[in-house]
Amino acid sequence: MATLPKHIYTQITPDAGTGLFASEAIPPGVEILRIERPLVSVLDSPHLKDTCSECSLWLPQNDDDRDPKCKRLKACQACKVTKYCCKECQTQSWKKHHKYECKIFAKLYPNVLPNTVRIVMQLLLRLNAKSLPDREWQAFLDLQSHVDEIRSSQIKNEDGLTTWHAIELMSQAASSYSGSQEPISFIQTLTARILINSHTLTTPNLDPLGLCLSPHSALLNHSCTPNTAIVFSGSTLTLRSLAAISAKSELSISYIDTTNPTSARQSELRSRYFFNCSCSPCSAGITNGLPDPRPDHNFDAVQARAVGLQAEASTLPQDRAAALLKSALGFLGHYPPHRQPSPSILHTAFLNAIATQSWAIALSYALKAYFLIDPLHYRSSWHPVRVVRKWVLLRLVTQIAGIVSEGDGSIKGLEKFGINWQIVAVGLFHEISDGAPHSHGSNSPFTAEVKAFGEGAGMGRGKCEKGLLEEEWAKLRKVADG
Numbered sequence: 001m002a003t004l005p006k007h008i009y010t011q012i013t014p015d016a017g018t019g020l021f022a023s024e025a026i027p028p029g030v031e032i033l034r035i036e037r038p039l040v041s042v043l044d045s046p047h048l049k050d051t052c053s054e055c056s057l058w059l060p061q062n063d064d065d066r067d068p069k070c071k072r073l074k075a076c077q078a079c080k081v082t083k084y085c086c087k088e089c090q091t092q093s094w095k096k097h098h099k100y101e102c103k104i105f106a107k108l109y110p111n112v113l114p115n116t117v118r119i120v121m122q123l124l125l126r127l128n129a130k131s132l133p134d135r136e137w138q139a140f141l142d143l144q145s146h147v148d149e150i151r152s153s154q155i156k157n158e159d160g161l162t163t164w165h166a167i168e169l170m171s172q173a174a175s176s177y178s179g180s181q182e183p184i185s186f187i188q189t190l191t192a193r194i195l196i197n198s199h200t201l202t203t204p205n206l207d208p209l210g211l212c213l214s215p216h217s218a219l220l221n222h223s224c225t226p227n228t229a230i231v232f233s234g235s236t237l238t239l240r241s242l243a244a245i246s247a248k249s250e251l252s253i254s255y256i257d258t259t260n261p262t263s264a265r266q267s268e269l270r271s272r273y274f275f276n277c278s279c280s281p282c283s284a285g286i287t288n289g290l291p292d293p294r295p296d297h298n299f300d301a302v303q304a305r306a307v308g309l310q311a312e313a314s315t316l317p318q319d320r321a322a323a324l325l326k327s328a329l330g331f332l333g334h335y336p337p338h339r340q341p342s343p344s345i346l347h348t349a350f351l352n353a354i355a356t357q358s359w360a361i362a363l364s365y366a367l368k369a370y371f372l373i374d375p376l377h378y379r380s381s382w383h384p385v386r387v388v389r390k391w392v393l394l395r396l397v398t399q400i401a402g403i404v405s406e407g408d409g410s411i412k413g414l415e416k417f418g419i420n421w422q423i424v425a426v427g428l429f430h431e432i433s434d435g436a437p438h439s440h441g442s443n444s445p446f447t448a449e450v451k452a453f454g455e456g457a458g459m460g461r462g463k464c465e466k467g468l469l470e471e472e473w474a475k476l477r478k479v480a481d482g
C-alpha cells in the first residue's frame, strides 16, 4: 500500500477510533489524498451493463451509440456479466480478480449476485489465491467492524431484516459461491467491516455507481460539517479540502446526507455506523449552520403526507408521478425550501421532469435549488455538490437555448420571462469553470469536460458584463419563485 502523503498522519482519537490528521495547514479546494485504485471495488448490479468493471468509466447508452467513434463497452465473453471499455482494462481486471470469479458469474448468468456479496466474495477469492497486497490487507483487518454491536442490534433495514441477519445471508452466499474454507464467523466480520468502511463509488457527477474500499480513506471519521469531501474520477478516489484546515486538525468527511435535521442524522449514524455523533452541530441542534426547527406536530403530519406522495410517485410511470411530486412540494410550501424533505422531493421532481422532457418545469426546480437551497446547505461556491448541480443546470439551459433558437417555438411557460439564454449559459459556464478546479481538480477529466463543452459552444471567450448578468439572474430568480 502506498504510504500516506507527508501532510497527513494517523492518530487515535478520544472517541472515534483512529482518524486522519493534517500535519500542516491545508488551503481550501486542494487535493489532499489520491488513491489510484482502491483495494476493492464493485459496481451496483444495474451499472454492470453501462460501466467499465475495471476503471469505472460510465458509458450510458445514448444516441451517440450509433457513432462509430463513440467508446463502447465489451462484455467478458465467458461470463457476460462484467464489461470493459478497452482491452487493457479487461486484462488488468482478469489478472487482479476476474479470473477467480468469472466461472462463478457465468454459472449464475443471467442472474447476478448483489454488490455486497460480490465485494466479500472478491476479497475471499483473492485471499485464497494469496493475491491481496499484504500491507493493505493488514490495514483493512485493523479497521473497526462493530461486529458485536451489529449482532446484538435489533434495528431493521428497509427489507425488514436486522443488519445482522443481512450480514449472515451475505456471508453465507459469499462463502458458498467462493468455496472459501474460512470460518463463517471470519466472513461475517469481514462483511461487517466492509459495510462500516466502504465508500459509495460515484461518477464525477456524484451519481452512485457502486461500492469501494481503501484502508487509507476508510480511516476518515465523520463530521456533520466535514472539512473534506471525496470525489471520484473513474476508480481514482481523491480527497479534497472543503475549507482551510489548520495543522494538527482532524480530516473529516460526511458519511450521510448532512441536509437532514440533527435527529435524522444521528439516528442514521447510529443505525448504519454504530456511533453517537457528538460533533458540535449535533450537540447544538444545528443543520449546516441553521438551527433545527422546534418540534412541530403540524409539520410532522405535512411531512408524512409529502413523503407518502413521494413514495407513491416512485411506483407510477414518470408522466403520472409529476403531479404527485408537485402536490408533495405544494404541501410543504409553507415551510422553508431548504428544510428536508423539500430538497429531496424537489430533486426527485427535477429528475422526473428531465426524464419526461418537461424543460420549463425542470428549470424551475433546478433554479429553486440553485438560489434557495444549495447556498444554504453547501456554503462554498465550489462545493462539489454545487458545482455538479450548476453543471447539470448549464446542460439544461443549453438544451432550452437550442430548442428556442432552432425555432421549434418557445418553451411553454418561459416566454414571459424574456430570458437571454446565451448570457445565462455564459454566466453559468464561468461559475462552473471557477469552481471545478477546486471541487474536482484542475487536471481532472470533469474540469476538462466542462472546459471542452464551453469552448465548443463558444462560451470560453471573456466574461459577460456584470450588469447584463444581474439582469438575467433577476429573471431566473422569478422562474425559481414561480
Ligand SMILES: C[S@@+](CC[C@H](N)C(=O)[O-])C[C@H]1O[C@@H](n2cnc3c(N)ncnc32)[C@H](O)[C@@H]1O
Pocket: 015, 016, 017, 018, 019, 142, 143, 144, 146, 196, 197, 198, 218, 219, 220, 221, 222, 223, 273, 274, 275, 276, 277, 278, 279
Ligand atoms: C469508516 S470507520 C472510520 C475509521 C475508524 N475510526 C477506525 O478506527 O477504524 C467508521 C467508524 O469510525 C467511528 N467514527 C467515525 N466518525 C465518528 C465520530 N464522529 N464519532 C464517533 N465515532 C466515529 C465509528 O465507530 C464508525 O463506525
